[in-house]
Amino acid sequence: GAVVSQHPSRVICKSGTSVKIECRSLDFQATTMFWYRQFPKQSLMLMATSNEGSKATYEQGVEKDKFLINHASLTLSTLTVTSAHPEDSSFYICSAREASGPYEQYFGPGTRLTVT
Amino acid sequence: DAKTTQPPSMDCAEGRAANLPCNHSTISGNEYVYWYRQIHSQGPQYIIHGLKNNETNEMASLIITEDRKSSTLILPHATLRDTAVYYCIVRVSNGQNFVFGPGTRLSVLP
Numbered sequence: 001g002a003v004v005s006q007h008p009s010r011v012i013c014k015s016g017t018s019v020k021i022e023c024r025s026l027d028f029q030a031t032t033m034f035w036y037r038q039f040p041k042q043s044l045m046l047m048a049t050s051n052e053g054s055k056a057t058y059e060q061g062v063e064k065d066k067f068l069i070n071h072a073s074l075t076l077s078t079l080t081v082t083s084a085h086p087e088d089s090s091f092y093i094c095s096a097r098e099a100s101g102p103y104e105q106y107f108g109p110g111t112r113l114t115v116t
Numbered sequence: 117d118a119k120t121t122q123p124p125s126m127d128c129a130e131g132r133a134a135n136l137p138c139n140h141s142t143i144s145g146n147e148y149v150y151w152y153r154q155i156h157s158q159g160p161q162y163i164i165h166g167l168k169n170n171e172t173n174e175m176a177s178l179i180i181t182e183d184r185k186s187s188t189l190i191l192p193h194a195t196l197r198d199t200a201v202y203y204c205i206v207r208v209s210n211g212q213n214f215v216f217g218p219g220t221r222l223s224v225l226p
Contacts, residue, residue: 006159034213043203044160044216093159095214103210107152107159 010112023094029074030096038091125221134191138204153200
């Protein structure tokens with residue numbers, strides 16, 4: 001099956017700093033990528049939908065100025081957590097949807113963010 | 117909100133079949149039933165999906181009732197590595213995001 005990678009796999013940053021997470025579709029083009037967040041012992045929650053070449057759509061309650069999403073190419077989307085705080089510590093997972101039929105969606109391995 | 121209902125947890129003996137139920141009584145005619153699993157600290161892993169016919173692949177079998185209001189994922193010979201949270205999701209085949217419910221935490225016991 002198609003592969004989606006995320007980098008880094010885990011990151012520790014200090015409170016107040018920004019951190020960027022990359023999501024790449026390795027062997028297919030993805031016009032749409034989704035970003036999820038998962039807190040301990042909870043399920044995945046959709047944060048935002050990014051479409052190549054346009055602005056991301058954020059879910060209710062997700063601050064767009066804090067979680068900056070860029071989807072500049074058909075194989076790369078980035079999520080930047082700005083001015084990170086300890087409550088932003090979470091497992092961030094992306095998924096990428098094929099640009100053409102059958103529009104399957106593939107998940108990345110996730111990025112563990114710890115803000116100290 | 118998730119459109120499916122699953123038991124929060126289940127145990128299964130190693131080597132035995134694991135049968136994970138899912139209720140989706142409000143499923144629409146064009147919605148598929150997808151199953152994913154998530155092993156601790158990893159991304160979701162696709163298992164299988166189907167519309168109305170039973171499906172089987174190298175990982176599992178999916179049994180969908182005739183009225184499509186419920187389904188069962190079957191792992192024929194569970195191993196310790198099958199311990200994970202299993203998510204049943206209904207979605208149109210070329211739809212947007214997946215909506216994850218709490219899933220079923222399957223523990224395979226030695």
